[in-house]
Amino acid sequence: MSLKKITFNDRQIICQEEDTVLDALLRAQIDIPHACRQGVCQSCMLRSLQTAPPPAAQNGLKDVLRHQNYFLACLCYPQQDMSVSLGADSGAFATATVVGKDMLNADTLRLTLQCPDIPDYYAGQFVNLKRADGLTRSYSISNNRKQRHKLEFHIRRLAGGRFSEWAHAELAIGDSLAVSAAQGLCYYLPGRAAQSLLLIGSGSGLAPLAGIISEALDQGHTGPIHLYHGSRNMAGLYWTAEMRRLARQYPNFHYSPCVSGGEAGQGVCKGRAHELAMSALPDLKGWRIYLCGHPDMVHQAKRQAFLKGAAFQDIHADAFHIGATTPA
Amino acid sequence: MTETSATLYQQLGGEPAVNAAVDIFYRKVLADDRINRFFENVDMEKQAAKQKAFLTMAFGGPHHYTGEDMRKGHAHLVKAGLDDSHFDAVVENLAATLAELNVPQPLIDQVAAIAESTRNDVLGR
């Protein structure tokens, strides 16, 4: 007999030999969501906190979910003791110090934080930043993991926006901020180095994409990488020189800045980024897609990418919902 | 769930078959101007899971939906004009998906029959 111990929210229960984690939890009257009990509906998804779950329990899950040790409780016959939870563990905050503030364009601030205690993250994920009075907003990490303790963010000022106006006007070098563990599933996973990548961002949606691109290039990604960055007008674009430099340095990286309104400057396309991308690229079968920024753009581009052949599993997105309560 | 439908699910290849079919099926649905408006505002991630639920059910696989769930789940669509023509279009896309995956016609007919059995519930009659 080999009984395994399962820890769930500080409760410890025993998993009998022939039982799945779901059986064990339900037996202990811990009622987690579940339905089909066959690995189909994915409603009983849990995350293993310390150890990798048995591969068979991750059948059918998206690669980023497998990578973060998510698994299906109904398929999981534990091979060892496990500590599990429902979803991301987002409660803990680390302390960070502001070490840099500079403007990327008239409305976008690059904020740099030094955060010695940040748990490991992946380029493209976001964190929640919390001000001393508790006001909390999500911002995407724009750097790769080379300098892991130095986090960079692109914060767009919204007129009347409580956090962004404050970050632009009042937050000063040397101040501290609380930073959550990184969250989200829109990030670069090494492996499939020859896969074609399409990244579309609007406004400060460039932040996570820039992180993903530098991580991919750093990891030796060999497939073509296409970035479309869109803005309403020329004044809204930023980092064009850096991106062009990167495109000269890496022949597999292609950069298309786009403006939907006003005059398009030299080397800038006129039109909406996702529409230009979809008409320029004939077929997205086998591609990996990253979409970040305005929720309407993300919603439309997801659909279009899927209709052009990209698989569900390969479409990663973060919609920058404004005014939504902090995502869990 | 009846004996024959459980067998059908196995004959079709179970969960891997559902996974193989879901992208093809949903792509057909979204590209079909007769019905894609009903899917305009649903979140794609959630929809992917729902499409799996739909296919598993149509394949005679394990599911926990009752007729009442089907009524409730589609009531807002019926209000928005969902009728027999849309139902037929979905069944047609389903059959075309299976044909594309080289599923033999007799099995396709059984899947279509399961879908057919939900017609009155889906259309709220």
Ligand SMILES: Cc1cc2nc3c(=O)[nH]c(=O)nc-3n(C[C@H](O)[C@H](O)[C@H](O)COP(=O)(O)OP(=O)(O)OC[C@H]3O[C@@H](n4cnc5c(N)ncnc54)[C@H](O)[C@@H]3O)c2cc1C
């Ligand atoms: C996953 C994720 C990642 C994100 N990443 C980034 C990022 O990298 N960069 C970035 O810049 N943003 C990002 N965001 C958006 C960010 O989290 C904030 O929502 C954004 O900065 C606005 O916050 P705020 O406090 O400044 O505005 P809020 O105070 O929340 O206000 C939002 C808007 O509503 C208006 N408003 C507020 N109160 C009222 C009222 N009472 N009546 C009418 N209007 C009102 C404001 O004028 C403002 O335009 C992300 C969001 C998500 C969900």
Ligand code: HEM
């Ligand atoms: C052929 C028979 C059908 C079956 C067996 C079926 C089954 C299902 C199932 C199981 C769900 C998921 C419910 C949930 O878990 O929330 C669902 C949702 C849905 N179905 Fe159907 N369906 C059928 C026909 C249709 C038709 C004809 C349409 C429209 C053309 C349709 C549109 C939808 C939509 C839009 C949703 C998502 C609802 C929402 O999230 O708002 N279905 N269906």
